[in-house]
Amino acid sequence: MKIVADLHTHTVASVHAYATALEMIHEAARTGLHAFAITDHGESMHGTPHPYYFMNLHAIPRVYEGVRVLKGIEANITDSLGNLDADDSVLSNLDFCIASLHMPTYKDTVSVEACTAAYMQMARNPHINMIAHSGSPYFKYDYETVIKEFAHKGKLIEINNASIKHKPDFVPNCIEIAKLCMKHSCRVSVDTDAHFVTQLGRAQEAIAMLEEINFPEELVVNSSIRNFNKYLSEMNIPLE
Numbered sequence: 240m241k242i243v244a245d246l247h248t249h250t251v252a253s254v255h256a257y258a259t260a261l262e263m264i265h266e267a268a269r270t271g272l273h274a275f276a277i278t279d280h281g282e283s284m285h286g287t288p289h290p291y292y293f294m295n296l297h298a299i300p301r302v303y304e305g306v307r308v309l310k311g312i313e314a315n316i317t318d319s320l321g322n323l324d325a326d327d328s329v330l331s332n333l334d335f336c337i338a339s340l341h342m343p344t345y346k347d348t349v350s351v352e353a354c355t356a357a358y359m360q361m362a363r364n365p366h367i368n369m370i371a372h373s374g375s376p377y378f379k380y381d382y383e384t385v386i387k388e389f390a391h392k393g394k395l396i397e398i399n400n401a402s403i404k405h406k407p408d409f410v411p412n413c414i415e416i417a418k419l420c421m422k423h424s425c426r427v428s429v430d431t432d433a434h435f436v437t438q439l440g441r442a443q444e445a446i447a448m449l450e451e452i453n454f455p456e457e458l459v460v461n462s463s464i465r466n467f468n469k470y471l472s473e474m475n476i477p478l479e
């Protein structure tokens with residue numbers, strides 16, 4: 240298995256990432272990546288951009304140097320009601336919206352019930368395409384309930400390479416989540432969460448984990464250009 244698109248990446252706009260959008264595009268072109276999404280953090284994360292940044296992303300062409308560049312965000316879920324730190328007016332202008340729970344930006348009780356409630360709201364939010372790195376042991380949720388609902392609503396669960404590569408305590412959760420996605424035919428996206436060019440498109444650890452459990456490529460929306468374009472068409476995201 241391989242990935243042809245990396246739907247979770249950061250640029251210098253996130254401040255704690257170190258490559259510009261153009262450097263990321265160069266790297267994608269150089270390594271033959273078909274597409275990637277620029278998904279910098281929503282504004283409640285320290286040092287992250289003003290909403291104007293997200294509203295002006297159309298300044299970057301959809302295809303540049305032969306790479307399809309999706310304009311996106313990694314919005315922060317701030318409470319168990321599913322509130323986000325980006326307005327609908329910002330989200331509705333983007334190609335690909337990720338919602339994530341992060342320790343510095345989640346301002347509510349941490350419990351399985353609260354995290355399940357927050358993610359169930361993401362399943363219902365028409366602007367949200369995917370939840371990221373949900374294998375976090377800090378934000379445990381009722382995997383089966385949420386994954387069933389995500390499958391039903393056509394939302395994606397991320398298999399986050401950075402979690403599998405760098406965070407051993409995430410790995411058993413990631414495997415359990417992947418197995419439940421398989422059981423309920425919930426589609427996933429395998430992404431790097433790159434914070435520099437050297438990480439872009441390199442998801443070997445996540446791919447190895449999925450291959451180990453015989454995860455079907457058909458459920459990985461970024462495993463082939465055919466799967467990827469099918470997903471974009473379904474979401475009314477322009478192919479080019």
Ligand SMILES: [Zn+2]
Pocket residue numbers: 313339341371372
């Ligand atoms: Zn994140």
Ligand SMILES: [Zn+2]
Pocket residue numbers: 247248249313432
């Ligand atoms: Zn991220």
